[in-house]
Each structure stands twice: as structure tokens, then as C-alpha cells.
Amino acid sequence: MFENIEFANPEFFWLLLSLPLALLWYFFKRKNEMASLRISSIKGFTVKSWASKLKPVLLGIRLLALAAIITALARPQTEDISTRTKTTKGIDIVMAIDVSSSMLARDLKPDRLTALKEVAADFIEGRPNDRIGLVSYAAESYTKTPITSDKAIVLNSLEEITYGVLEDGTAIGMGLATSVNRLKESKAISKVIILLTDGVNNSGFIEPRTAADLAVEFGIKTYTIGIGTNGNALSPIAYNRDGSYRYGMRQVEIDEELLEEIANVTGGKYFRATDNESLEAIYDEINKLEKTEIEEFKYYKYEEKFRPLIFLAGILLLLEWGLRNSIFKSFI
Numbered sequence: 001m002f003e004n005i006e007f008a009n010p011e012f013f014w015l016l017l018s019l020p021l022a023l024l025w026y027f028f029k030r031k032n033e034m035a036s037l038r039i040s041s042i043k044g045f046t047v048k049s050w051a052s053k054l055k056p057v058l059l060g061i062r063l064l065a066l067a068a069i070i071t072a073l074a075r076p077q078t079e080d081i082s083t084r085t086k087t088t089k090g091i092d093i094v095m096a097i098d099v100s101s102s103m104l105a106r107d108l109k110p111d112r113l114t115a116l117k118e119v120a121a122d123f124i125e126g127r128p129n130d131r132i133g134l135v136s137y138a139a140e141s142y143t144k145t146p147i148t149s150d151k152a153i154v155l156n157s158l159e160e161i162t163y164g165v166l167e168d169g170t171a172i173g174m175g176l177a178t179s180v181n182r183l184k185e186s187k188a189i190s191k192v193i194i195l196l197t198d199g200v201n202n203s204g205f206i207e208p209r210t211a212a213d214l215a216v217e218f219g220i221k222t223y224t225i226g227i228g229t230n231g232n233a234l235s236p237i238a239y240n241r242d243g244s245y246r247y248g249m250r251q252v253e254i255d256e257e258l259l260e261e262i263a264n265v266t267g268g269k270y271f272r273a274t275d276n277e278s279l280e281a282i283y284d285e286i287n288k289l290e291k292t293e294i295e296e297f298k299y300y301k302y303e304e305k306f307r308p309l310i311f312l313a314g315i316l317l318l319l320e321w322g323l324r325n326s327i328f329k330s331f332i
């Protein structure tokens with residue numbers, strides 16, 4: 001009953017100091033009230049009674065009752081905070097992923113696209129309060145997953161992203177414009193695009209700068225990531241007879257100037273990932289830059305525990321009154 005007890009008015013415990021004073025006052029008063037008579041012998045007056053010896057018990061019962069009342073005044077209570085309501089002002093995020101053939105290059109392990117999907121999956125799982133969507137682009141673009149709070153759907157869609165669904169090429173403007181289209185109607189407190197590519201814009205009918213202007217118009221921040229090592233990278237150059245890729249060294253070319261411009265114009269930031277570790281660090285940094293605002297309301301339920309103490313004090317006082325007016329009546 002008294003586990004995890006807290007006291008709302010602990011200052012009343014100072015009154016417990018009065019109990020020892022009451023005890024001293026009782027014995028001092030009793031001593032002064034006792035009369036003395038000098039006689040040669042008290043042999044004929046000796047009366048042995050257990051009641052007279054137990055008379056101080058009445059004082060003890062009364063002091064216990066007072067202690068219980070003082071403790072009740074301190075308001076013992078338990079606190080229950082198990083019920084809570086959380087309101088989240090999340091962020092809507094669209095991840096635009098380049099799925100051109102160059103994303104199969106093996107300068108990241110096991111290749112760029114697989115490494116990206118692994119890091120992006122961790123990023124998605126680390127954003128439980130946000131809505132996330134996926135856009136794939138190569139020579140054209142399409143929405144893989146509209147923005148949703150169902151992370152299972154997003155993760156499954158991310159796993160399904162692969163090369164070969166779209167015509168080969170790199171349409172950065174198309175990928176960015178499709179992402180803007182997914183977010184333009186969003187009412188989220190913050191709207192973010194994470195656009196990743198490993199090449200230069202060479203396809204599509206929407207210029208990247210035009211798409212960036214659209215992002216600015218709708219208040220959408222864009223983080224751009226250039227993926228791939230500087231120089232040459234082991235990349236698919238042809239098909240073998242069995243349909244597998246033949247790999248060879250190929251020049252890596254990333255339009256970093258364009259990616260920096262898109263990021264700066266929209267209020268985002270440009271990153272360069274040259275290996276698995278730097279790619280992971282980039283997503284960690286974006287995760288820190290885009291904090292979700294959480295407003296939490298806690299409801300406290302207090303259960304008062306003073307009633308048993310008042311009940312106990314009442315019983316003790318009744319007991320003391322009953323004993324005083326029955327067994328100990330002739331000794332008072």
C-alpha cells in the first residue's frame with residue numbers, strides 16, 4: 001500500500017518534533033502531581049496491579065494517533081504517469097534516387113546502389129515521426145512510393161528499387177521535379193528532398209535549375225549528394241552472353257557545381273560520398289540537421305493515501321478513550 005509513496009506537503013512532518021516534547025511534558029506533569037506521605041511502613045498499603053503499571057500505554061496510543069494524523073496531513077500519494085499523449089509535428093521527406101547504370105559501379109561495396117539502399121534504410125528507420133516517399137529516376141522519373149508514415153511500405157519499396165526499370169540516363173531535373181510534385185501539397189512544418197546522383201544531367205525535358213526554382217516556390221529544402229570516387233571506377237560497360245554485366249574501368253563524372261547550386265538555392269546542403277563510410281556519415285548529418293519537433297503532454301494521476309492513516313488514528317483514539325474510561329478509569 002505504501003510503495004512508491006511521495007508526500008505533497010512534507011513540511012507537516014516538522015510537527016512530529018512535538019511528540020517527544022509531549023512525552024517529556026507528560027512525565028514532568030505526572031511527577032509534580034504525585035503527593036508524598038511520610039509513614040513508618042507502607043506494608044499495609046501495598047496494592048499490586050498490572051493496570052497501574054500499564055497506564056503509560058494510554059499516552060503511547062494517543063501519540064501514535066497524533067503521528068498518524070500528522071502523516072496524513074503530509075498527504076502521502078502515489079503518482080501514475082503511464083497515460084501520455086504525444087503530438088508530433090513531423091517532416092515530409094522525399095528521397096530521389098538515381099538508378100542509372102553507373103549506380104552499379106563497385107567503388108562502394110558491393111556497388112553504389114546497394115550501398116545507398118542499406119544506408120537509406122537505416123535513415124528511414126531512424127525517422128519514426130516523419131512521412132517519407134521515394135522517387136526513382138534515370139533518363140526519366142517516377143514515384144516509387146508517395147509520402148507515407150508507414151515505414152514498412154517505404155522500406156519494401158526501397159528494397160525493390162533496381163536498375164533496368166527505366167531507360168538509362170541521368171535526368172536530374174526530372175527526378176527533382178517529380179519530388180517537388182510529391183511535396184508541393186504537403187502541410188508539414190518542413191519539406192525536404194534528398195537527391196542523390198553519380199553523374200551529370202543528360203536526359204529529360206526539365207532543366208535542373210527550373211526544378212530547383214519550383215522547390216524554392218513551394219518552400220522545399222533540397223540536400224544533394226554526389227556519390228562515387230574521383231577518377232575511374234569499376235562499372236558496367238557491356239552485357240555478357242548470359243545477361244550478366246561485364247565490368248571495366250570507366251571515368252566518373254559528377255556535376256558538383258550543379259548539385260551545389262541546387263542545394264544553395266533551396267536552402268539545403270551539398271555532400272560528396274566517395275565510400276560507404278562517408279555516405280553513412282552524410283545521412284547521419286542530414287538526420288541531425290532535420291530535427292522533428294515533438295510536443296509531449298503528460299497526464300499525471302495522483303492517488304491519495306492519507307485515508308488509511310486517518311482511519312488508523314480514529315481507531316487508536318477510540319481505543320485510548322475506551323481504555324481510559326474502563327480499565328484505567330480508577331487510576332486517572
